[in-house]
Amino acid sequence: MGQLVIPSGSKVYIDTVVAIYSVEWNAEYFELLQPLWLKFQSEEIELISSELILMETLVLPVKNEDSLLINAYEELLLSEPMQLIPIDQSILRRAANLRATNSIKTPDAIHAATAMSVNCDLFITNDKGFRNLDNLPVVILSEVLAS
Template sequence: MWTAQQGGRRIVSSELTRMETLVLPIRLQNVALTADYRRLFQQRTVDLLPITSDILDRAARLRATVPGLKIPDAIHVAIALLRGCTLFVTNDTGFRRVPSLPFVILDDVLAGL
């Protein structure tokens, strides 16, 4: 998720993203990749937000209105919408079902290069 800030771009996500990202390198016992991901999430241009009751309420409304939207995905979308993100970057085509979400499928972008 991207948001404009002082003429630049920031990555906005939740602590859930950090957890999801670390699962595979930890499972594979890939210490170097685990450390790389941890460094990525510590960058000044990355905002990892706690999952608050406002976010969960918005996620619940999204799950109630968007068929098939999974709980983690609803949380990600809720954060993007509440923070006013200008672009939601994903490889999950299921996000096409979410109205008013400005998104791009990363594989589509890379295929166009």
């Protein structure tokens, strides 16, 4: 099993799947993500995502009326140290450009555009479709796990 290396002082963008794996204790990825959360808790790194992550993580818990899971996601994502970037017109324009020039879906384009807008040092995901985007320092969790 590989190890997730996150330099102190990094601005780390997390894709929705990172929050899901962590909050829902995904057996395959939970341990791999522990260094991320330890560095976040000790304020060695900044964690950033789009406000879109809130909607994406809450869909199934809301559908299943799972108030414990809803609260867990909101506690994590709405905590003061977590930085959720608003989706503004400049991000939407950049996302449109990414969609026009790459084969990515709208939510992914919004995440990528948001990460680029804050000049993140790492973009952690498990979606290999992000790998082909220029100026996005992507870390694919399944590849780290396999290394």
